[in-house]
Amino acid sequence: MAALVTLRNVTKSYTRGKQKVEVLHGVDLQIAAGEFLALMGPSGSGKTTTLNLIAGLDQPTSGEVEVGTDRIDRLSRSALADWRARNIGFIFQFYNLLPVLTAEANVEVPLLLTHLSKAQRRQRVQTALQLVGLADRAKHKPNELSGGQQQRVAIARAIVADPTLLVCDEPTGDLDRQSAEEIMELLKALNRTQGKTIVMVTHDPRAAEYASRELHLDKGRLAGDEVRHVA
Amino acid sequence: MKYFPLVWAGLWRKKARTILTMLSIVVAFLLFGLLQGINQGFNKAVQNLNVNRLYASAKTSLTDGLPIAYMNRIKTVPGVKEVSFWTYFGGYFQNARHPLPVFSTDVAALFKIYPEIKIKPEYITAMQQTRTGALVSDALMRKYGWKIGDRIPVGTSIWTSKDGSNTWYFDLVGTFDASTFAGGFPSFYFNQSYFDENTSFGRGRVHYYIVSIADPTKATQIASAIDALFANSTDETRTLTESALAQSQLKQMGDLNFIANAIVGAVLFTLLFLTANTMMQSIRERTGELAVLKTLGFKDGKLLILVLVEALLLCVFAAALGLFLASLVFPALRPIFGDFKMPMIVVFMGAGMALLLALISGLPPAWRAKQLNIVDALAGR
Numbered sequence: 001m002a003a004l005v006t007l008r009n010v011t012k013s014y015t016r017g018k019q020k021v022e023v024l025h026g027v028d029l030q031i032a033a034g035e036f037l038a039l040m041g042p043s044g045s046g047k048t049t050t051l052n053l054i055a056g057l058d059q060p061t062s063g064e065v066e067v068g069t070d071r072i073d074r075l076s077r078s079a080l081a082d083w084r085a086r087n088i089g090f091i092f093q094f095y096n097l098l099p100v101l102t103a104e105a106n107v108e109v110p111l112l113l114t115h116l117s118k119a120q121r122r123q124r125v126q127t128a129l130q131l132v133g134l135a136d137r138a139k140h141k142p143n144e145l146s147g148g149q150q151q152r153v154a155i156a157r158a159i160v161a162d163p164t165l166l167v168c169d170e171p172t173g174d175l176d177r178q179s180a181e182e183i184m185e186l187l188k189a190l191n192r193t194q195g196k197t198i199v200m201v202t203h204d205p206r207a208a209e210y211a212s213r214e215l216h217l218d219k220g221r222l223a224g225d226e227v228r229h230v231a
Numbered sequence: 232m233k234y235f236p237l238v239w240a241g242l243w244r245k246k247a248r249t250i251l252t253m254l255s256i257v258v259a260f261l262l263f264g265l266l267q268g269i270n271q272g273f274n275k276a277v278q279n280l281n282v283n284r285l286y287a288s289a290k291t292s293l294t295d296g297l298p299i300a301y302m303n304r305i306k307t308v309p310g311v312k313e314v315s316f317w318t319y320f321g322g323y324f325q326n327a328r329h330p331l332p333v334f335s336t337d338v339a340a341l342f343k344i345y346p347e348i349k350i351k352p353e354y355i356t357a358m359q360q361t362r363t364g365a366l367v368s369d370a371l372m373r374k375y376g377w378k379i380g381d382r383i384p385v386g387t388s389i390w391t392s393k394d395g396s397n398t399w400y401f402d403l404v405g406t407f408d409a410s411t412f413a414g415g416f417p418s419f420y421f422n423q424s425y426f427d428e429n430t431s432f433g434r435g436r437v438h439y440y441i442v443s444i445a446d447p448t449k450a451t452q453i454a455s456a457i458d459a460l461f462a463n464s465t466d467e468t469r470t471l472t473e474s475a476l477a478q479s480q481l482k483q484m485g486d487l488n489f490i491a492n493a494i495v496g497a498v499l500f501t502l503l504f505l506t507a508n509t510m511m512q513s514i515r516e517r518t519g520e521l522a523v524l525k526t527l528g529f530k531d532g533k534l535l536i537l538v539l540v541e542a543l544l545l546c547v548f549a550a551a552l553g554l555f556l557a558s559l560v561f562p563a564l565r566p567i568f569g570d571f572k573m574p575m576i577v578v579f580m581g582a583g584m585a586l587l588l589a590l591i592s593g594l595p596p597a598w599r600a601k602q603l604n605i606v607d608a609l610a611g612r
Contacts, residue, residue, distance in 0.1 A: 057526060057605050078530050085528025092609075096523045100240035110527045112233050157527075 004165065004197050005031035005054050010063030012049050012220075023049045025220045026063070033164075036191040036198045038211035045217040047201040048169060054199055055088050055167040056080045068164060085113045089158030089196075091187075093170035095150040097142040103153045104129065104138040110161040128156035132186060148179030155186060159196070166190065168200040172207045184210040238541050244513065249545065252509045256549035256588075257556065259498045260581055264557025266491035267580060268573040274488075282447035284344060285454050286476045287440040290467040296436035297466050299423075304460060310444050310453045315340035316437035318426060322385040322399070322419075324375060331371070333385060333419040335426035335437075338366060342407075344443045354405025358422065365401035365421045368409045379403055385419075391431045399429065442470075499584060507592035510542050514596035521600050522608030535601040542593025543586070550585030554578055 012024040024046045031037050031054075039047045052058040053065050056072045065073040067087065075083060089110075090096075097106045104125050111121045129135045132152040142150050151171060158166055168187065172180035188210045190196045200211060208214050216224035243249055287305065289295040296318070305314050320333040338358045342350055350366070358364045365383060377383060381403045391397055401421055409418060427434045444453050454470035461468045514521070521534060529537075558573040 052606055055526075057609075078532075081525065081528050081530045084526065090523075090526050092523075096519065096609075098237075098240070098520050098523070100244050101236070105236060105240070109237070109524070112237070113528050118233070 002033055003030040004033040004035070004068060005029070005199070006064070006066040007050070007053070008064040008066075010050075010053060010060045010065060012046070012053065012058070013061050023220050024053075024060075027217075027220070027222060029215070029222065031197065031199060033197055034191070034195050036188070036210065036212045037200065038208035038214045039199065039201045039217060040203070040205075040208055040214060041217035041223065044219075045223075046220040047217050050217065051167055051169055051199060051201050054165070055090065056084045085110060085161065087164050089161070089163040089166040091151070091154050091158050091166065091168040091171045093173040095142070095147070095154045095174070097150055097153055097157075099142050102139050102141055103134060103145065103156075106142070106153055107156045107160050110157060114161065124160055125156075128160040129153075131159065132156045146179070147175050148182055151175060151179070151183050152186065155183070155190070159190065159194070164197060166196050166198045168198065168202075170202055170204075171200060172202065172204055177206075180204070180207065234537060234540075238537055238544065241513070241517065241537075242541050242544055244517070248509060248513075252506060253545065253549040253552075255502060255505055256546060256585075257553040259495075259502045260550040260553025260585070261557045261560075262498055262553075263495045263581060263584065264554045264573060264577055265560060266495055267577045268557060268561060270488055270491040271574045271577055272572075282450065282472065282474070283444055284473045285442040285444060285450060285457070285470050286473065287442065287454075287457055287468045287470040288438060290458075290469040293438055295466070296433065296438050297440065297468060299427075299435050299437055301440060301461065301466075301468070305440055305442060305457055308453060308456045308460065310446060310449050310456075311442055312445050313340055313343050313443040315344050315441045316423070317341075317439045317441065318423065318433075318437045320385075320387065320390060320421075320426070322387045322390075324383070324385060326386070327388070329375075331385060331419050333421065335423045336420050337423055338420055341420070341441070344441050348407050348409050350407035351405065354407070357404040358420075361402055361404050362422060362425050362428075363400060363402050364404040364425075365419060366405045366407060367403060367419045369406050370409070371419060372406050377403055379405060390426075390433070392429045393431050395431070440468075499588065503588060503592055506542070506546065506588060507595060510538070510545075510592055510596045511599075513541075514538060514600055518603065518608050519611070521603055522605050525603060525605045526609070531601045534603075535597045538597035538600045539590070539593045542597070543589040546585045546589035546592070547582070550581055550588070554581045 007027050007029040010024055010027045011022070013020055013022045015021070027046075027050065029050075039050060041047050049058065053060055054067065056067070056075070060073050063073070064071060070083060072080060072083060098109070101109070107125045107128050108121055111124060116124070126135060126138070129138055132155050134149060134152050134156065137145060137149060137153075142153070145153065166187070171187065172183055175183060184207055187198055187200070191198050191212075198211075200207070202208055212228065214224075214226045214228070215222065287297065287301075289297050299316070302314050302316065305311060315337050318335045320335055322331045322333040323329050324331050339355055342348060342355060354366060358366055367377060372378070383401045383403055385399050385401060387397055387399060390399070392399060423437070442453070442457065444450060450472050454472070457470045458468050524534060525531075554573070554577070561573050
């Protein structure tokens with residue numbers, strides 16, 4: 001299958017105070033379209049940094065990051081914002097919903113950046129909420145929902161603009177076991193039925209089992225790559 | 232417009248804080264509207280004053296008065312058309328909490344000098360025929376529910392009558408419409424002859440001579456000629472135009488303009504810090520949320536504008552409410568200041584101040600939101 005994401009000799013370093021911290025050391029990586037990839041590794045191994053580079057939230061110090069046909073390491077801050085809005089759906093560990101907005105208003109936020117009419121936006125929001133099984137909670141605010149439900153709203157927000165790639169940073173990290181399983185089933189379904197390519201950072205081996213490929217990072221280098229067939 | 236719910240929700244994230252900040256802005260702009268409104272109203276009234284009238288009073292002090300005999304001598308000055316006078320009586324109705332603007336005068340001459348005050352000729356005739364008569368502006372008539380024929384007791388703490396009484400009685404013989412004069416200043420006139428006859432002191436003297444002139448371009452020369460007429464006498468005069476007199480009286484009350492500007496300036500300056508602090512705090516609390524918006528594709532400039540619009544909503548809505556409340560207070564001040572309305576210039580000034588307040592207080596947090604680094608903000612750094 002064709003590669004959707006390609007990282008070529010990517011390095012990333014940060015300056016913290018007077019110290020320069022090397023986070024990634026020449027990472028080469030390809031992720032195929034339709035793949036469900038779990039990025040694993042100990043804290044500080046560079047998982048989230050890799051995810052941020054793939055999602056266009058950060059720029060590499062050197063090397064190339066290509067997503068689809070776009071060399072996103074060359075894009076300006078403003079162009080990168082446009083690119084994220086068109087191509088990426090984000091799912092965070094702590095859901096990161098806007099607490100003052102209802103579930104449907106939260107889901108609508110990425111669509112505000114499109115040229116869709118109000119009616120079209122409403123239609124898409126309803127569809128996304130139905131897909132995550134929360135159509136009846138559209139008017140609820142995040143603090144009126146359980147953790148699992150909030151994560152479902154976040155997933156609806158991530159898919160509402162129909163992005164190519166879903167990036168998930170510890171999507172089950174704040175959930176109990178049952179909710180975590182429900183969320184992972186939902187992500188798997190999105191991968192299988194909607195064809196969404198998913199890149200997920202996780203510490204949880206049970207969550208990683210849902211992925212079709214497991215990639216291990218250690219001290220900024222790829223340490224293992226396992227492709228498996230998931231039932 | 233599609234971003235409005237996002238801005239509105241951000242504004243009301245902490246309801247109590249937003250309401251308290253709004254209340255501060257409402258009160259500040261209420262104060263601004265009142266002080267600037269009164270200030271502008273006075274200025275307008277002064278500008279609208281007649282340029283054909285001069286006022287002569289004692290050079291030493293207004294309260295010293297001038298001899299009544301000066302009237303005929305002032306009439307001899309070239310360019311003088313008509314002369315009348317006022318003696319300030321003051322007084323009150325029922326008790327000192329209801330002060331009255333009472334003046335003794337020669338009404339026939341007075342109303343010739345003030346053609347903008349509308350009065351029926353029969354009232355002037357009635358006044359001349361009634362020694363204890365009084366002419367009262369319609370505003371005062373309405374205020375106290377008086378009608379022609381009423382006998383009005385007026386208390387005084389200055390002008391004790393010959394029999395030692397502090398109450399003078401006047402027969403109301405007519406009314407007049409002074410709404411086009413000096414902002415409709417309410418007034419109560421009675422005969423100078425009754426004053427001279429009944430007062431225990433101060434007989435034969437008046438506080439002001441009012442002089443109408445034919446050519447306003449010669450006002451300064453005529454005023455100088457009047458003053459020269461009585462130079463080196465025991466009762467020297469100081470003659471001013473109507474607007475100069477009004478400004479001089481306002482100066483005696485204090486430099487209203489300076490006071491109004493100083494108070495409003497201090498309040499708005501304090502408000503600037505308060506609003507900026509509120510906005511800054513609000514943005515700091517929402518660092519994570521703003522980072523999420525950026526993650527989803529909101530550009531730096533868009534976030535800057537959203538935060539600025541939030542500051543604008545807060546300031547402009549509250550300022551508009553404050554100015555609206557101020558405009559409602561103006562009718563209640565009519566008994567004190569006359570027929571004042573909030574001038575439109577004050578509304579425009581208020582809108583400008585609100586915009587400025589929003590921009591200055593909103594720009595630092597908006598800039599902070601614009602500069603936010605997504606990775607650091609999401610990591611809580």
